[in-house]
Amino acid sequence: EQLANQIAAGEVVERPASVVKELVENAVDAGSTTVDISIEEGGLSLIRVIDNGFGIEASDIVTAFQRHATSKISTSSDLFRIASLGFRGEALPSIAAVSRLQCISSETTTGLARRIVIEGGNVTADEPANAPQGTDMTVRDLFYNTPARLKYMKAIQTELGHISDYINRIALAHPGIAFTFKHNGNVLLRTLGTGDRLQVIAAVYGSNTAKVMLPVEAENADYELRGFISKPELTRANRGGITVIVNGRYIRSHAVNQALLQAFHTLLPINRFPLAVLELGMHPSLLDVNVHPSKMEVRFSMEPELRSLIEDAVKRVLGRQRH
Numbered sequence: 001e002q003l004a005n006q007i008a009a010g011e012v013v014e015r016p017a018s019v020v021k022e023l024v025e026n027a028v029d030a031g032s033t034t035v036d037i038s039i040e041e042g043g044l045s046l047i048r049v050i051d052n053g054f055g056i057e058a059s060d061i062v063t064a065f066q067r068h069a070t071s072k073i074s075t076s077s078d079l080f081r082i083a084s085l086g087f088r089g090e091a092l093p094s095i096a097a098v099s100r101l102q103c104i105s106s107e108t109t110t111g112l113a114r115r116i117v118i119e120g121g122n123v124t125a126d127e128p129a130n131a132p133q134g135t136d137m138t139v140r141d142l143f144y145n146t147p148a149r150l151k152y153m154k155a156i157q158t159e160l161g162h163i164s165d166y167i168n169r170i171a172l173a174h175p176g177i178a179f180t181f182k183h184n185g186n187v188l189l190r191t192l193g194t195g196d197r198l199q200v201i202a203a204v205y206g207s208n209t210a211k212v213m214l215p216v217e218a219e220n221a222d223y224e225l226r227g228f229i230s231k232p233e234l235t236r237a238n239r240g241g242i243t244v245i246v247n248g249r250y251i252r253s254h255a256v257n258q259a260l261l262q263a264f265h266t267l268l269p270i271n272r273f274p275l276a277v278l279e280l281g282m283h284p285s286l287l288d289v290n291v292h293p294s295k296m297e298v299r300f301s302m303e304p305e306l307r308s309l310i311e312d313a314v315k316r317v318l319g320r321q322r323h
C-alpha cells in the first residue's frame with residue numbers, strides 16, 4: 001500500500017507546483033471565498049493552503065488520505081475530471097506519501113474540527129481540534145523520503161516560477177475568490193474576490209496593463225466567449241500571456257490559442273503575442289476529456305465553429321481599435 005502510494009505519487013506529484021495545484025483545486029472545489037497560499041523555499045520546505053470552504057467531515061478525514069477512497073468525480077462528462085483526470089482521489093494520499101503533511105479541517109454542518117498528521121504515508125496523529133471553518137493543509141519537506149525525486153528539483157526560483165504561474169492563472173479563472181500568495185513571507189499576489197476579472201488582471205500583470213485590455217464577447221448556439229485581450233500597443237514576445245478558462249476551469253487548449261493567434265496575426269506581426277484571458281462556457285458534452293491529464297489539455301467536439309467564433313470576435317475587437 002505504501003509502495004503503491006509512492007508510485008502513484010511519482011505521477012501526481014512531479015514538483016512543488018503539482019502539490020499547490022492539487023491543494024488549491026480542492027480549496028476551490030470546496031466553495032471557498034478566500035484561499036491563502038504560503039510557501040517557503042520554492043515549496044520544497046513548506047506549502048500551506050488555508051481555505052474557508054465547507055471542510056472535510058471529521059469522520060471522512062482519514063479516508064480522504066486513502067487511495068481511490070473518495071472522488072468528487074462521478075461522470076465522464078464532469079468537467080472536474082479534466083483538471084484532475086487520472087488523479088481521481090489520488091492527490092492527497094500521493095502528497096502525504098512523499099511529505100510531512102498536516103490537515104486541520106472544520107466541516108460546516110457539524111462544526112467539528114479534526115487534525116491529522118501523516119509522515120511519509122504513516123498517520124502519526126489523528127485527534128479532535130479547534131479550528132475556524134475550512135481546511136488548513138500544511139505540506140512540509142516535500143520529497144524528503146524520495147531523494148531521487150528531490151534531486152530533480154530545479155533552483156528555488158524555477159520552482160517558485162511554476163507555482164506563481166499556476167496561482168496567477170487560477171486567480172484569473174476565479175475572480176470571485178480572494179487569493180493571497182506568499183513566498184518566504186513576501187506577498188506576491190493578492191486578489192480581492194469581488195468577481196471583477198480586470199481587478200485580477202491588474203493584480204497579476206499590473207494596473208497599467210489592465211488599463212489597455214479590450215473586452216471580447218461573442219456567442220453562438222453552443223459556445224459563449226468572454227474575456228479580455230490586450231490592445232495592439234501592448235504585445236509580448238511569447239504566448240505565455242494567454243490564459244484560457246473553460247467552464248470555470250483553467251485549462252490549456254491548442255485550438256483556442258490557434259484561433260486567437262490566427263486573428264491576432266492577421267493584424268499584427270507574427271513575432272508578437274497578445275496578453276489575453278479568454279473564458280469559454282459550454283455544455284460539458286462538447287468537451288473531449290480523452291487527453292493528457294497533467295497538461296490540462298482539452299479538445300472540443302465542434303472545433304471549427306468554436307475557432308471561427310473566437311477568430312471573428314478577436315478580429316472585430318482589434319479591427320475596431322485600428323479605425
Ligand code: ADP
Binds near residue numbers: 026030056089092
Ligand atoms: P479528488 O479531489 O479527486 O476528489 P483529492 O485526493 O484531491 O481527490 O481529495 C480527496 C477528498 O478530500 C476530496 O474529494 C474532498 O472530499 C476532500 N477534500 C480535500 N481537500 C479539501 C478541502 N480543502 N476542502 C474540503 N474537502 C476537501
Ligand code: MG
Binds near residue numbers: 022091
Ligand atoms: Mg483534488
